Amino acid sequence: MHQTQSLYEQLGGEEMVSKAVTIFYRKVLADPGLRPFFEGMNMARMESMQRVFLATAFGGPNAYSGRDMRRAHTGLVARGLSDVHFDAVLNHLDDTLAELMVSKPLRDWARALTESLRKDILGR
Numbered sequence: 442m443h444q445t446q447s448l449y450e451q452l453g454g455e456e457m458v459s460k461a462v463t464i465f466y467r468k469v470l471a472d473p474g475l476r477p478f479f480e481g482m483n484m485a486r487m488e489s490m491q492r493v494f495l496a497t498a499f500g501g502p503n504a505y506s507g508r509d510m511r512r513a514h515t516g517l518v519a520r521g522l523s524d525v526h527f528d529a530v531l532n533h534l535d536d537t538l539a540e541l542m543v544s545k546p547l548r549d550w551a552r553a554l555t556e557s558l559r560k561d562i563l564g565r
Contacts, residue, residue, distance in 0.1 A: 447500025448550050452543060455496065461537050462491045468533040475529055478517050498554055510561040518564045527559055 452458065466488055469475050479487070496502070514522060531552055538548045559565075 448547065448554065449496055449499035449501030451547055452499065452538075452551075454501065455492075457541065458496050458499070458501070459492055461534075461541060462488050462495065464540060465533055465537040466491070468537060469530065472529060472533065475526060475533075478520065478522060478526070498558075499551065510558050511564055514562045515564060522563065524559075524563065527563060531555055 449458065452461075466484065470479060470484075534555060535548050535552055538551060543551075
């Protein structure tokens with residue numbers, strides 16, 4: 442029986458997810474519209490949690506055990522997190538994957554998986 446590879450496997454596994462998270466947060470923190478949402482946060486911890494979350498979301502072997510997306514972002518929504526910010530995050534993710542030479546179909550898959558979280562992250 443032929444098994445289709447997960448997005449995680451097709452992206453290159455743990456090493457690629459780790460690189461992507463590092464580049465992604467560099468882009469996010471350079472974005473003046475997003476930077477305020479990360480002030481005072483332990484970014485090493487955020488990056489570590491994001492690596493596990495993305496690995497899980499992309500079909501990897503890690504098991505994300507953090508708060509659900511709605512609860513994890515409640516405080517940010519109260520501070521004004523909106524569709525504009527979510528769209529910026531999506532674009533930074535796509536730009537990050539493009540920088541890592543990920544093909545458009547795989548970038549679109551990653552975007553669709555992330556987009557599926559919009560309502561929970563924005564508390565709708």
